[in-house]
Amino acid sequence: MTSNALEGVVVLDFGQLIAAPVCGMWLADLGATVIKIEPPSGELARTLGPPSVNGESVVLLASNRNKLGLSLDLKHRDARRVVARAAQRADVLVHNFRPGVAERLGMGFADLRAVQPRLVYCAISAYGQTGPWRDQPGVDGIVQAASGIMNTIGSERGPGKVPLPVADMTGALFATISILAALRTRDRTGHGASLDIDLFAGMMMLQHLNLTDYLTNGALPQPTGSAASYAAPNEAFPTADGWIMVAAYQGAKWPVLCEVLGCPDLAGDPRFATNGDRVTNRAELHRELDRRFAAATAREWAARLTARDVMATPVADFAAVVESGAYQPQRSEVTTDHPASGPVRMPRFAFGSTTDPGPQRAAPMLGQDSRAALELVGFAPREIEALIADGVVSEGAAA
Secondary structure (H helix, E strand, O other): OOOOOOOOOEEEEOOOOOHHHHHHHHHHHOOOEEEEEEOOOOOHHHHOOOOEEOOEEHHHHHHOOOEEEEEEOOOOOOHHHHHHHHHHHOOEEEEOOOOOHHHHOOOOHHHHHOOOOOOEEEEEEOOOOOOOOOOOOOOHHHHHHHHOHHHOOOEOOEOOOOOOOHHHHHHHHHHHHHHHHHHHHHHHHOOOEEEEEEHHHHHHHHOHHHHHHHHHHOOOOOOOOOOOOOOOOEEEEEOOOOEEEEEOOOOOHHHHHHHHOOOHHHHHOHHHOOHHHHHHOHHHHHHHHHHHHOOOOHHHHHHHHHHOOOEEEEOOOHHHHOOOOOOOHHHHEEEEEEOOOEEEEEEOOOOOOOOOOOOOOOOOOOOOOHHHHHHHOOOOHHHHHHHHHOOOEEOOOOO
């Protein structure tokens, strides 16, 4: 059984790089028909890499499965007419142009609402469509810095960056949720919506614990490495052969951890009597526990601790992850067959069930479905031929 929750929903995806394309990909995974619309030169993700697979960017491959590919020159004088015609047949439009660009291209919300009042229009940007920072450029790393998260995950050497596009992925997640909610509202009211999704706001929500503490108590979070700022021990410790992550901050678990480590008296040490004491005296806690964890391997400690119902696991790299019991290929990944890259394994959408996601369509080659996509939104074959002849639309290699 495959997911068809959004069957019949047509999405125009003008996204580039990660945030908007991933949102479009997830809508496609949920059954929507998603048309990826790129300029004749291709979107920026096509030029990124390494990493790549047979010359195709991993960023592009990983963010665009299950889409049709349409190449459209938005700077052409006739492009506005094409977008407006397509919007008449569409349910959702998503883009991550900088604020003001869509309006200059004649495809702002007001422009398209006039031809399709039921359209759910989702604009993703770094800092939103309004406000004093609306014109500030921003990509994932810039937003990570501006949002404060880099200041909380660094070390003594300096600030750290989450080594994955967390601002982009969070923006994609909130965009997807917002679109689904707007479609549900449209079903009741008959009216579309304009959604203003900004990466910065998403990062604020992601940091709700630390930000609430600051807004309420004025407490600035400090870099804690692998540790949770509010609990200890709830962090990684070095062992004889690697690192182990341990969560033994609950009152009943702390004495058990000390017993397994061979230092039962440490449980009664007044420096570590409560979780609050251990958080306050985290540096001393590290000195006490680091030397004891060094006596055995991460796997050995994990076995001993989990046998006593203390949460612990070796810190894994991807080689270990995909061999672990937690990683179940039928739930964790899908494979697409790309015409240039061949089979590409990638994470699947987390449906929350073991349902088969069904055949997966690879990320489209540039313009590979231009004719089919235009037919889908109501253009006649002779109109398509004229658009191609005039250079408004480009064709690519068929899959």
